[in-house]
Amino acid sequence: MTEAILFAITIVLPNLALMGLGFFMQRQGQASQAFIDQASSFVFNYCLPCLLFFSVVDSEVDYAKQVLLIAVGVLITFILFFGAELYAKRYIEQPADQGVFVQGVFRSNMAIIGLATVANAYGERGLSIGAVYMGVVTILFNILAVITLSRVSKSVSDTWISRIILIVKKLATNPLMVALLAAFAYKASSLPPITGVIHTTGDLLAAVALPLALICAGASIDLKSMLSLSGISMQASIGRIVIAPLIAIAVGLSFGLTGIHMGVLFLMVGAPTAAASYVMAKAMGGNDILAANILAFTTVVGMFGMAIGAGVLRGFGLM
Template structure:
């Protein structure tokens, strides 16, 4: 039991400390909005794509062997989405809150929080498995987000125009491009890249997760996070408690164990995705509600991830 607790703390505490560093730097005026914006763009457009590309390239991950994991993740995500939609229909009154609530429940922060914890827990092998999972589920997340937020979208042309727009964003997404390129490179069987290119990519990739976590910490707003409305608290409970429990149930249902169970849990149990705020604001949803959900779950979901991984380790499942 003690070993499991130490393991859980060891994989989540580094992320929390980096977020705390970012929070303190922001409070002390060491970083500002401009730095956070530039750094976040750098991570999204360059560092994280390099991390994912070279993680997949160096891995021996066989997608065919991950069918159970990917199917479990897809089934769990769709179930969370459908249950959140049903709940929102009956218990969330304002139309501008409904899609934001649903997105807050089903959409996790895979690209930053989940990958960072997976890397701490399982190293390069786990990161490769997580990268494949993230690449495929990211597309699903974006499609579902457009569907649920279309209630309040102000884009001309209706839902078809919105769907076309999101497909364009997916195709141009640097993370998706990096993953598709890596899979294609491996499938074709091209020779290894020159060492200077590999080294440069790995150096850029090494910057991704620490810098992203520091930026996430710097954007935390305690006042907003603790001033929770009823809807934001309900969505946060869905993200922090319901989603992790569902992940374990689906993992057991699909016979997952070890790295695959750990990856499924960590990918689904992480905080609300930072992109959920951006998309809610762009499509006319309640962006204040989205920010509250993001802030609250960013802190408390990390505690849940640690507790969950400790329990799974004790049970010999992860």
């Protein structure tokens, strides 16, 4: 049991420490909103793509064996999405709140907190598996987000064709998706391994990705939003940090996942609400204040939920 507790602390505490540093910098006036925006853009457009590309290209993971893990992740996403949709239609009145609630429940922060925690737990091998999982499930996240948020659109030009075009554009211009597709194509080809200056530069950019992303996440925390939870935001937060991890464990075990695959599944599904949920909610006319509240609360509290879940799974030898 002691080993399980230490494991849980080890994989979560570094992330919390970096987020705490970012929050401290913000409170001290050392991290302005302009710095956060520019650093986040730098991470998203350059550092994370390098991290994903080289983690896939350099790995010896048999990606054919990840089919079951990805299929389980897709199934869990659908369960959370349709469950949240049914709940929202029955208990939430305002359409502008419904889509934000649903997105807050099913969409986790895989690219930053999920990957960082997986890397802490399993190193390069876990990072490679997590990158592939993220690449596939991210496509589904974007599709479902557009579907649930489009209920509030009042534009005549907003049709299903325009929504499909929006999804395709988002995926085609997403640096993370481009990096993953490029990595798969390179790995499938007979090209020689990447070495020398290119690889060294890529490694340096990759090394910056997760620490800087976590610092920016901490600097973006709004205590007022986090402590001003409404009934709806609390319900969504419970769905993300309690219900989602429990469903991940139940479905994962029912499909026989254990070890690193169960660990990757739990940590990716159990991560807090994705930062992109706020951006999409605001862009598509959803309740952006509600989205900010959900994001702030789950970002902090969800980390402790991940630690507890990881400790329990490790204690039973399942992760």
